[in-house]
Amino acid sequence: MSVLRCGLVPGGPGILGILGTLGCGGSGLGSEPRGGPQLQPPIIESLSLDCDTDGGRWLLQLEASSWTGGASSFWTLDGAYIEQHAIDAIAYAEDGTGESLELSMGMVSDWRQAGPFVTAFTCAEPVDVLVVLYDLDDRQVDCRVLGPDPQRWAALDVPSCDRIGSEPTAR
DSSP, X not given: OOEEOOSOOSSTTSHHHHHHHHTTOTTOTTEEOTTOOOOOOOOEEEEEEEEETXXXXXXXXXXXXXXXXXXXXXXXXXXXXXXXXXXXXXXXXXXXXXXXXXXXEEEOSSXXXXXXXXXXXXXXXXXXXXXXXXXXXXXXXXXXEESXXXXXXXXXXXXXXXXXXXXXXXX
């Protein structure tokens, strides 16, 4: 017998947030199979960061090995000014074996106008980015550091990470 979960489900931007916002439609989303999927802690399987100069947009895409509790990204040029942006789940495997997350941001010229989906960082700037992946219990389980100065993050008040580059995490 399946258990149908309706309404908001805590869990933030990850899979539980998606299930909660979909409500109780007849599609079966939000229901849990007998015993539920046997989930492994998620790891980053792929990560890409691209900037479209003509369109004025950053695109960060992440593929995780199982359902996540979402991800966060931290952006800086100098360590003095840091922006934090959520990376939201956009698709997931029903059996729990994967999740796709994405952050698409426009650019503004005034840092005071930066927000959840807009940034003060342009494509021309050598931005450093820290990506942190969380499990369903909101624990940090994987991370990546991208950019020209990966050691910058060690001295800042952000989650710690020693995985540099976009290579997949080994199990």
